[in-house]
Amino acid sequence: MIIAQISDTHIALDSPDADQRIRDFELTIADINRLDPAPDVIVHTGDIVHNGRQDEYAHSLATLAKARMPVYVLAGNKDDRMRLREAFSGYGYLAPGSDFIDYAIDEFPVRLVALDTLSSRSNKGDFCLERIGRLTDLINAETAKPIAVFTHHPPFEVTVGPDRLHFETPEIMSRLRQALQCERIAGVFSGHVHRAAAGQVGRIPATVMPCIATRLRKGEYPAAMQKRPVYQIHRFDPLWGFATETRIVADRVAT
Numbered sequence: 001m002i003i004a005q006i007s008d009t010h011i012a013l014d015s016p017d018a019d020q021r022i023r024d025f026e027l028t029i030a031d032i033n034r035l036d037p038a039p040d041v042i043v044h045t046g047d048i049v050h051n052g053r054q055d056e057y058a059h060s061l062a063t064l065a066k067a068r069m070p071v072y073v074l075a076g077n078k079d080d081r082m083r084l085r086e087a088f089s090g091y092g093y094l095a096p097g098s099d100f101i102d103y104a105i106d107e108f109p110v111r112l113v114a115l116d117t118l119s120s121r122s123n124k125g126d127f128c129l130e131r132i133g134r135l136t137d138l139i140n141a142e143t144a145k146p147i148a149v150f151t152h153h154p155p156f157e158v159t160v161g162p163d164r165l166h167f168e169t170p171e172i173m174s175r176l177r178q179a180l181q182c183e184r185i186a187g188v189f190s191g192h193v194h195r196a197a198a199g200q201v202g203r204i205p206a207t208v209m210p211c212i213a214t215r216l217r218k219g220e221y222p223a224a225m226q227k228r229p230v231y232q233i234h235r236f237d238p239l240w241g242f243a244t245e246t247r248i249v250a251d252r253v254a255t
């Protein structure tokens with residue numbers, strides 16, 4: 001199974017670099033569409049838009065609609081849960097009746113479990129006891145397949161960049177890490193930090209991918225790459241688990 005992960009597109013129609021963010025997003029989807037073999041699925045790990053506005057979601061939805069494979073989205077701290085839910089409700093996987101945007105997708109050889117790590121108090125992550133219960137239910141709903149977990153905020157200490165902790169407190173992050181201790185979970189994939197990082201959740205490998213919005217990307221990139229988004233492909237092998245490849249988007253106009 002092949003999963004294309006994208007993250008942090010931060011679509012903002014009235015920002016000075018609005019066109020660049022739109023171009024980054026479109027080029028990325030066009031690049032994924034050209035891959036052979038094609039990924040089975042695209043997962044967007046949040047901060048789809050920058051201001052939570054309805055018109056920003058409409059724009060993002062139109063871009064994602066060009067993907068040749070199914071797309072699943074998470075909420076990031078810049079997203080608005082209600083507007084995101086409204087925009088993506090037509091796809092049917094965002095269950096109504098909960099404030100939280102968390103769900104499991106069972107139709108692939110690897111189950112996809114998407115979590116909601118948003119806080120009502122800050123841009124950092126939160127994971128309350130209610131969400132722990134919901135996560136446990138999602139994990140236990142099927143007991144045969146391996147699982148890939150997706151979160152916006154990474155549940156491990158990120159040792160590059162100024163901030164190591166992306167949850168509000170170490171206790172909240174530990175609580176989530178503890179709940180993820182299941183031998184069927186083969187990988188944890190996150191965004192939010194805008195630069196690549198790798199770590200562990202117990203014995204589970206965990207990664208953060210860079211942001212798609214090139215102007216918001218952190219870390220050093222060669223000049224030739226400055227307008228070329230990078231995204232990640234996670235290939236699952238039943239024997240070896242996940243192998244992650246970072247891809248540089250081709251520098252040509254989206255089709």
Ligand SMILES: [Fe+2]
Nearest residue numbers: 047076077192
């Ligand atoms: Fe974020």
